[in-house]
């Protein structure tokens with residue numbers, strides 16, 4: 203007996219006509235119409251039609267088809283046959299159907315049915331939900347985004363690093379720290395690699411980036427916060443000003459979104475999404491002006507306030523009118539920013555920035571305070587005890603170049619790029635205040 207050639211929905215083509223082939227996948231649809239049965243097999247890339255005319259296939263095959271449950275995993279061996287009416291112009295006439303794993307029924311949720319399934323049901327049964335091509339396409343795009351980030355930054359001379367996720371102190375304020383017992387001590391899950399990437403600036407590794415998990419105990423339930431996300435961080439030394447940081451982040455975002463437009467056409471089609479590369483250069487809006495713009499919409503906000511979700515959205519609308527999806531908001535009040543941000547002397551402001559994409563913050567960063575005395579003063583001013591940060595402060599006492607950097611939420615970038623309503627769609631197994639399983 204000649205060996206069947208393994209094929210899948212991507213590799214099987216009308217050119218295989220007459221060839222013995224085998225395909226594996228999930229039984230998405232089974233239709234037994236008396237004289238003929240159809241089986242649609244789904245794999246990662248699409249579907250293959252198996253057509254079994256009763257007169258032409260063995261009775262055992264018809265028996266298997268008759269008892270097959272939806273979503274079972276099967277291996278079909280048979281002859282490929284060009285067929286205009288089948289997807290891809292080719293079908294398989296089976297000589298054997300092996301059930302590799304029978305699916306129980308009823309299914310916890312449908313895969314192809316167009317009924318609206320509650321988000322909770324989907325996330326409770328995420329393995330099943332991810333069988334939907336449009337759910338999976340997001341992760342193919344996310345994976346490409348990560349590759350594109352790495353390619354761009356490596357090309358710019360950045361070194362990829364990994365800093366600890368179990369840490370002794372937080373960097374972004376106590377309210378969102380997750381505490382854990384670490385042998386005989388208390389420790390925390392890292393909210394960001396901030397302190398470590400800054401310490402690296404004193405080592406000679408003068409351009410680093412990290413893509414890794416960040417943990418935050420976010421108490422409010424929003425469509426843009428989760429308690430575990432992938433943070434894309436960068437830090438660069440010997441900068442002349444904060445603009446050096448803006449320049450790298452802007453070019454990186456352009457390169458990533460441009461790469462998706464160029465390489466992800468099939469996934470974007472599956473998602474029915476159209477992505478456009480933002481207009482560059484991104485406008486730079488000073489914080490004070492941003493507040494005024496938001497006030498101009500009739501929204502109540504005071505100078506010194508955070509723009510907040512609604513303020514960010516309002517600003518997003520204004521910028522959209524002007525043809526801009528991406529824009530910078532710079533020079534926030536020093537008070538509103540963490541201790542490690544450099545103050546703009548003689549003003550209440552700071553060398554800080556946010557990058558907003560379609561009305562939502564996706565990145566924050568700035569120039570860092572590299573002068574030891576000033577850094578200690580800032581910590582004290584924010585009610586922090588510098589002695590808890592000695593491991594960090596020491597790196598500033600023995601030669602620390604001027605530096606700056608950013609943190610960018612990968613999922614927020616993907617969410618806004620694809621216009622997804624909820625950040626959870628971009629996370630395989632999201633974590634939030636309520637959800638810890640699966």
Ligand code: ATP
Pocket residue numbers: 374418420426427428429430431433563564565566609610611612613614625
């Ligand atoms: P926000 O004001 O939206 O809560 P933040 O200013 O507290 O965000 P940063 O400390 O600036 O967040 O973190 C840098 C980036 O990390 C953010 O711009 C965002 O893209 C991402 N990020 C922060 N917190 C979360 C979260 N809980 N879930 C998903 N992404 C997050």
Ligand code: MG
Pocket residue numbers: 556563565566
């Ligand atoms: Mg921020």
